[in-house]
Amino acid sequence: MALVLHAGSTNKNAYKTLIAAEYTGVKVALAPNFEMGVSNKTPEFLKMNPIGKVPVLETPDGPIFESNAIARYVTRLKADNPLYGLSPIDYAHIEQWIDFGSLEIDANIGGWLRPRMGRAVYLPPAEEAVISALKRALGALNTHLASNTYLVGHCVTLADIVMACNLFMGFTKLMTKSFTSEFPHVERYFWTMVNQPNFKKVLGEVKQTDSVPAVQSAKKPAHPKEAAKPKAKEEPKKEAKKEPAKPKTNFREVAIKGFWEMYDPEGYSLWFCDYKYNDENTVSFVTLNKVGGFLQRMDLARKYAFGKMLVIGANPPYKVKGLWLFRGQEIPEFVMQECYDMELYEWTKVDLSDENQKERVNQMIEDQEPFEGEPLLDAKCFK
Structure with a gap:
């Protein structure tokens, strides 16, 4: 009986055995007309590997599965290989x-x-x-x-x-x-x-x-269709009254407009912050934890501040930027002294006479995406 390898012709795990066979001088033939998802689900295949994975090697002494084991077997067919x-x-x-x-x-x-x-x-x-x-x-x-x-x-x-x-x-x-x-x-x-x-x-x-390939949606398993039930005699349906569609709330017209109406430019000040070491933000969950820790340590300023932190980017390094509202015209001194994270950011006071800066405030409040041309990974609020 010849050695027959059950796997697709482009299976990288099958390549291990086929290359080892070339070096060893052993003839290994790929199973003809093998179709992944079909051939490996037949009763004959499942007798060789009960969980239906490939590759499987048929030998005179019985089948072998697991690609490294198969490659080892073929290698050992030659003495002192x-x-x-x-x-x-x-x-x-x-x-x-x-x-x-x-x-x-x-x-x-x-x-x-x-x-x-x-x-x-x-x-x-x-x-x-x-x-x-x-x-x-x-x-x-x-x-x-x-x-x-x-x-x-x-x-x-x-x-x-x-x-x-x-x-x-x-x-x-x-x-x-x-x-x-x-x-x-x-x-x-x-x-x-x-x-x-x-x-x-x-x-x-x-x-x-x-x-790098774009992300594809995970395939959902197909559900078997239920057998059709005999239809009961239908009674004439009463036409349901259609309710008028409820208008959607416009965030800008309500929330942001309300923010500016209540904002006191003499008693409060707005600040942008930009993380100084964004090139270090190479792992997303580490970056998110970094921002979360900053917000926890800002708890001492809860009566004096409101903040919005954005983590930006589809791929690393991720950018961390924020918008903060502080009581007073300067960042409270005790916040700068007690929260060591503050020195990790570049702080810039918002110039409300600049329409571009004011629009940037709006975008940060509403989590606009894309933000400055990039997707949002996450947005965290301190209040």
């Missing part, structure tokens, strides 16, 4: 990097890609967390590759095959040149691997993505 190193410590290091590639690289690339492809719920804080974890992993890999051409030893091993295949989705779907340029040794390593003859037989020409 150099893909497994030349010593026990080589073997251990190969296993080490296989685990690292799966747990630190592949898991985070998948956590970034799946929500954007509509296969999971998209949450910006969760995305920022997996990108941060991925960068940490790529940084560690970059350090190792600064003095190593391959992960283990001086030639391609199974660790390189698994690592390159795990990086494949990142380079081709998510990680643009501007992203990967931070990790030059990883870049060099990836392009070296995918241009090896045995890799190229399986992968073909590989091109790096030019952009």
